[in-house]
Amino acid sequence: MQLTDNTIFITGATSGIGRALAEAFHGLGNQVIIAGRRRALLDEVAAANPGMVGIELDIADPRSIAAVADRLVREFPKLNVLINNAGIMPFDDPSKPLDDAVSQAILQTNLLGPIRMTSALIEHLKAQPRATIINNTSVLAYLPLAGNAVYSASKAALHSFTLSQRFMLRETSVSVQEIAPPWVDTDLIRKSGDPRAMPLDAFIAETMQKLAGDAEEIVVDAISAIRDNPGAGEHKLINDFNAAIIANPIPV
Numbered sequence: 262m263q264l265t266d267n268t269i270f271i272t273g274a275t276s277g278i279g280r281a282l283a284e285a286f287h288g289l290g291n292q293v294i295i296a297g298r299r300r301a302l303l304d305e306v307a308a309a310n311p312g313m314v315g316i317e318l319d320i321a322d323p324r325s326i327a328a329v330a331d332r333l334v335r336e337f338p339k340l341n342v343l344i345n346n347a348g349i350m351p352f353d354d355p356s357k358p359l360d361d362a363v364s365q366a367i368l369q370t371n372l373l374g375p376i377r378m379t380s381a382l383i384e385h386l387k388a389q390p391r392a393t394i395i396n397n398t399s400v401l402a403y404l405p406l407a408g409n410a411v412y413s414a415s416k417a418a419l420h421s422f423t424l425s426q427r428f429m430l431r432e433t434s435v436s437v438q439e440i441a442p443p444w445v446d447t448d449l450i451r452k453s454g455d456p457r458a459m460p461l462d463a464f465i466a467e468t469m470q471k472l473a474g475d476a477e478e479i480v481v482d483a484i485s486a487i488r489d490n491p492g493a494g495e496h497k498l499i500n501d502f503n504a505a506i507i508a509n510p511i512p513v
């Protein structure tokens with residue numbers, strides 16, 4: 262994507278990766294609108310970055326998404342970048358009965374949230390001369406962490422949705438990129454300084470550098486071997502598969 266001259270809406274920007282991405286884009290002179298549930302943090306981040314605007318959003322609530330999308334289109338008609346970043350990562354154990362409320366919260370936040378947010382803004386984005394949707398998945402989309410089974414599944418599902426979305430938007434002005442972070446030291450679980458976690462600054466620096474190209478997926482070098490686990494050529498396979506289905510449609 263082009264890193265400058267954008268109007269960017271980023272969900273989950275009250276902390277961690279979202280806040281750091283918002284600040285990196287703000288530093289490059291973009292108009293950045295941040296979202297999250299915690300009003301005090303929205304105000305704090307906006308105050309630290311003059312010109313940034315904070316909007317309250319509960320990505321798990323379809324009414325909140327609809328209201329925010331309406332406001333964005335009205336107040337920021339040049340909005341051309343949507344970064345679906347908000348997420349939660351509760352632990353679970355699929356060898357035992359799961360807490361249904363927790364599973365629902367994960368799927369509402371991590372999967373239906375980005376799907377609904379994109380859906381609410383897609384016609385607006387297509388009307389822009391140049392637009393980008395970025396979905397933040399995870400390395401766990403490719404290598405599930407069994408103790409976060411529903412989380413890993415939500416990210417694998419968002420990866421799958423992203424592949425379909427990219428294909429269906431292939432002839433529009435909207436490009437679709439995926440960021441699949443490694444373990445990054447944020448409050449997602451608990452900021453711990455664990456040496457296995459990538460420091461946030463280093464992650465953002467490498468991610469911004471890779472976002473600048475046309476890469477479909479932004480994967481830091483440290484986890485490229487994990488991403489390659491399903492095998493090379495996945496995009497070609499998916500594009501060829503979908504082209505073949507279009508050429509010979511499934512009867513409906």
Ligand SMILES: NC(=O)c1ccc[n+]([C@@H]2O[C@H](COP(=O)([O-])OP(=O)(O)OC[C@H]3O[C@@H](n4cnc5c(N)ncnc54)[C@H](OP(=O)(O)O)[C@@H]3O)[C@@H](O)[C@H]2O)c1
Nearest residue numbers: 273275277278297298299319320347348399444445447449
């Ligand atoms: N850190 C990692 O190791 C890692 C690895 C791979 C992928 N990721 C992904 O990166 C994204 C950001 O995570 P992070 O590591 O930066 O964690 P974080 O610091 O905990 O940030 C999560 C953000 O999501 C927002 N959020 C959560 N539920 C929300 C809701 N219902 N409505 C609106 N916003 C909501 C939070 O804002 P409020 O609480 O203010 O609403 C917060 O800004 C997530 O999608 C996560 O899955 C992280």
